Amino acid sequence: MTMMKYHPPTSSSADTRHPARRLAMRGLLLCLALVFSYLEAQLPLSFLPVPGIRLGFANLVVTFCAYVCDLKTALSVSVARVLITALLFGNWSAFWFSLCGALFAFALLALLLTFARNTVSPLGVSAACAAAHNTGQLLAAAVLMKSAAVFSYYPVLLIAGTVTGTLTGILMILLLRALPPSVLVKAKKGTP
Amino acid sequence: MPHPKDRTKEYPAPLCRGDRAVYLILLLLLVSVSVLLYAKPVSAADAASVHIQSDGAESVYPLSEDRTVSLTSCGYHLTVTIENGSVRVTQSDCPDKSCTAMTPLPMSGGAIVCLPAQVIITVEREGGDDDDEISSADIILG
Numbered sequence: 001m002t003m004m005k006y007h008p009p010t011s012s013s014a015d016t017r018h019p020a021r022r023l024a025m026r027g028l029l030l031c032l033a034l035v036f037s038y039l040e041a042q043l044p045l046s047f048l049p050v051p052g053i054r055l056g057f058a059n060l061v062v063t064f065c066a067y068v069c070d071l072k073t074a075l076s077v078s079v080a081r082v083l084i085t086a087l088l089f090g091n092w093s094a095f096w097f098s099l100c101g102a103l104f105a106f107a108l109l110a111l112l113l114t115f116a117r118n119t120v121s122p123l124g125v126s127a128a129c130a131a132a133h134n135t136g137q138l139l140a141a142a143v144l145m146k147s148a149a150v151f152s153y154y155p156v157l158l159i160a161g162t163v164t165g166t167l168t169g170i171l172m173i174l175l176l177r178a179l180p181p182s183v184l185v186k187a188k189k190g191t192p
Numbered sequence: 193m194p195h196p197k198d199r200t201k202e203y204p205a206p207l208c209r210g211d212r213a214v215y216l217i218l219l220l221l222l223v224s225v226s227v228l229l230y231a232k233p234v235s236a237a238d239a240a241s242v243h244i245q246s247d248g249a250e251s252v253y254p255l256s257e258d259r260t261v262s263l264t265s266c267g268y269h270l271t272v273t274i275e276n277g278s279v280r281v282t283q284s285d286c287p288d289k290s291c292t293a294m295t296p297l298p299m300s301g302g303a304i305v306c307l308p309a310q311v312i313i314t315v316e317r318e319g320g321d322d323d324d325e326i327s328s329a330d331i332i333l334g
Binding site: 117128144158 | 203204205206207208209210211213214215217218220223225226229234245294303305307310312315
């Protein structure tokens with residue numbers, strides 16, 4: 001009987017220099033973001049005094065992409081998640097709000113990681129991006145409904161966004177600490 | 193097997209100077225927006241009419257008269273109740289249900305918004321601000 005000899009992989013399974021591997025990694029992260037989006041929508045948070053609050057776990061995946069992969073991956077996962085969520089669940093009224101919020105959050109994420117990567121920790125980045133996400137959503141609502149009255153909701157959303165962003169930031173730090181480098185793409189040093 | 197590298201050492205520690213600056217900016221933003229929005233709450237005595245914007249149309253009702261308004265906007269049905277000088281959304285079949293949890297007007301001094309249904313409810317008083325009123329008195333000397 002012929003024994004099969006084991007040949008270990010010559011490169012890390014997470015090496016995304018190969019286009020196919022890069023696509024697979026993006027697909028995996030997108031699926032994760034979609035699952036998180038769906039799960040957090042099912043959570044019964046109506047007992048909270050703050051209406052419209054979301055835990056923001058999908059944003060955790062986008063921030064993870066930005067830190068560990070690159071900003072292009074983070075943007076593609078973020079936009080694709082918003083689009084597919086609207087297609088899957090048919091909630092097109094929320095599509096423009098979600099898209100605007102996601103783009104606002106990504107813009108701030110890109111700015112922070114480009115200019116303040118060594119100054120602000122993942123905790124601060126998550127909190128700031130969550131606040132930017134809510135700001136973007138309200139701006140989209142104000143433009144679509146042609147009324148600034150929607151901003152009466154802003155202080156509540158800002159507080160809720162900062163709290164949920166802090167929670168996802170804590171999770172982000174724990175995640176970076178827990179995952180071994182063999183399953184992570186090596187972040188390019190000094191570049192976002 | 194090499195020791196897993198602690199990736200957190202590649203990033204600043206939590207609550208570093210940058211994080212504190214971020215939280216400070218968020219706090220300043222919160223305070224400034226709150227002051228702009230709620231510095232002049234509309235009191236029940238001044239409030240005069242309820243404006244309901246939905247589906248591009250606007251309906252106006254006097255705040256002093258109790259009534260229940262049923263409206264349909266963007267496929268969602270809402271019930272707005274005007275009672276005892278305040279207005280609130282008592283029923284909504286939107287997926288969010290945040291509009292039913294919002295503080296009744298005019299105590300909040302802001303607006304009730306239902307984003308899925310694209311409905312905005314505000315309370316506006318008749319006439320101008322008190323600051324614009326000029327009281328005149330005829331003084332007769334002699």
